[in-house]
Structures are given as C-alpha cells and as structure tokens.
Amino acid sequence: MLYPDLPYSQACENNKAAILAVLHQAFAASSKVLEVGSGTGQHAEYFASHLAHLTWQASEQPQYLAPLAERLRRAGLANLPLPVALDICQDTVPKPAFDALFSANTLHIMPWNVVKQFFSRLNQLLCQPATLCIYGPFNYNGNFTSDSNRLFDQSLKSRDPAMGIRDCAAVVALAAAEGFTLQQDHSMPANNRLLQFVSSKP
Template sequence: MNPIKPDAPSCERNRDPILTLLRPHFADRHHVLEIGSGTGQHAVYFAAAMPHLRWQTSDRVACHAGIRAWIDESGLANVLPPIELDVAGCWPTTRYDAIFTSNTLHIISAAQVEALFAALPAVMSDDARLAVYGPFNEQGRYTSPSNGEFDAMLKARDPLSGLRDIEWVDALAQQSGLRLIEDRAMPANNRGLVWQRVAAAS
C-alpha cells in the first residue's frame, strides 16, 4: 500500500515566489541540500523546474515516508531520497554548492538555529550559496500585525520557537563566512534571503 502524500497548502501558495528567488541564484549550482524538506512538495516542484540540479532532501525520520511518496509520484531522477538531518546532531559528510531551507528557523529553537549556522561550513563548498525563506522580525519588531499573531501562536505551542530577528540571523551567517547578497520581500510578509560563502568560518 502506497503511503498517503502529506499536503501543506502553504507550499502551493509560496512555491512560485520562492522559485523566482531561487532561479537566478541556483542557475549555476549543481547539488542542493534542502534542510527540513517537510512534506517533500517543494523538493519535487523545484527539482522539476530546475532539472540541472541534484536535490537532496532531508528531515527527521518521521517525515521520510511522506517525502518519498512525493518523490516516487514525481518520477524525477534528480530528487534524492531523504537523509536524516538533525541540525543539532547528525549532518551529511557531502559538500553542497547550494543549501535551501524554508519555514524552519521560526520552528526550531534559537539554540538550534545557532547550531544550524555553525554546521554549515562543513557541508558547503567554497563558493556555496544559502537561500532561506520565511517570516522575520526587523530590529526586534514585527513587520506586520499578522506576523505578531503568528509568533504568538508559535510560542503558545512551543515557547522555544518564534520569529527571529533578521539582524541576528545575518550575524550568525557572517560568523560562518557568509555574505548576504539578496534580501527580497516575499508575499504574506515573508522574506527571501540569499547568502554567498566568501570565506572559511573563523
């Protein structure tokens, strides 16, 4: 019996704006690591739209069956089966020239966000790029009332989660040898951020 494909409606809404962000930055990339593939919907959509990429999915083991269901139905040869990735624990030993993560930094704890950025240099090639999509605060303030409501909902569910300040996230990226090259306003008060690796982490 085939597993039921999980469905996140937000993936259908945000996939085209994210693709518009990724196309120019991933045009000369080859091997992408997606951190937190979730349902797997983004992986198959972006891999189909950018067939020159090998798209490595990853997430907690509990998500793997759903991700595989999307990959299997897609029939795409350039989407790789999910690997287990714990941002505060196990990471792959392969190096990638592109990293992508969507709607993850506000779900995991601040300590896990720090662990994620600290681990990036070990899996990034010298010229790798990192693309992140999601909602952020600016200088400790919400950018919209809806983001404030969303943050309250997140914290009610898990006090360790919540929207992160973009300045803090960029500081973590800089410590890992990354330079912000694009900060794009996205629909529904989200941001698309892209960093370029410019130096080894100090």
C-alpha cells in the same frame, strides 16, 4: 502533485512560484542543493521539476522521512533522489558535497540554540563557494513587519515558548560568523522574506 494519502501543505502551494523565481537566479551557478527540513516534499518536487540543472537533495528528521520519501519516489525525477535523514542536533551530517542549501519555514520552528547549531554546521554541509537561501518571516530591529506576523509569533509561542519569528539582523550575524554574506533580502508574498547569502570563503 496532490496525493490524498500523503501530507499536504497549502502554504507550500501558495509560495512555491514566488520562491522559484528567486531560486532561478540564486542557484543559476549551483549544481547540488541540500534542502534542510523538506517537510511534505512539495517544494522539493516542484523546484526539482523546474530547475533541471540541479540535483535537489531533500532531507528531514528521521521520524518524518517515510511520507517525504514516498512523495519523491512517486515524482520519479532524475534530479530528485530519495531524501536523507538529517537532524541538525546530531553529530552525523552528510558529507559536504553540496554547493547550495535551501530551507523554508524552519528557523521560527527551531529553538534559538538549534538555529545557532544550524548555522554552525554550514561549513560541514557545504563545499566552497556556496549559496544559502532561507525563506520565512523575519523581524527587523525587533519589530514585526505585519499584524499577521505578530499573531503568528503569538501562536508559535503558545505551542512552545522556544519558537518564534527571528530577527533578521541576528540571523545575518550567525551567517557572517560562518563566512556567509547577505547578498540580497528578497521581499516575498504574505509578509515573508528570502535571505540569499553567498560564502565569502574561496
């Protein structure tokens, strides 16, 4: 919902239906999802309202938690608890009570060393077997998939040289090192992708 007093992302509104169409099948056998980097909470609210079989646990860095918590409180959904504080760079992480993880538009914001740390934490965050879904723009063979992505990458790097669109193969390699295999690479609107991984551990 639109709350004038809370942060709002138009991008979340634009992509939520397309992402949900994938999550319906990707998380069909899941029961508890951890969302890393929930931002405004629009995705969490929307997905929880349409995936009633799931408990959707939103998370965010502590400094961004208050407005996110307020949105989820107003949503009043039984399967959408209040968000938890999660900084992937810190040692403390939630207990591995989740069988799925979702993250949208985070890897190009994280410095590459934090991206690597994110993947190294997967087995601390998830029980097995598990499903991992990551949404955002990706490069292939070092190439941008569109002029708009190339310009977006330039904009990111002008803010912080450590930011940037990541190469799909490098991300897949990080996941594989932690026991997660790419199951599907979904084409999404606006030159984005949704990478769906499954754990290869029993």
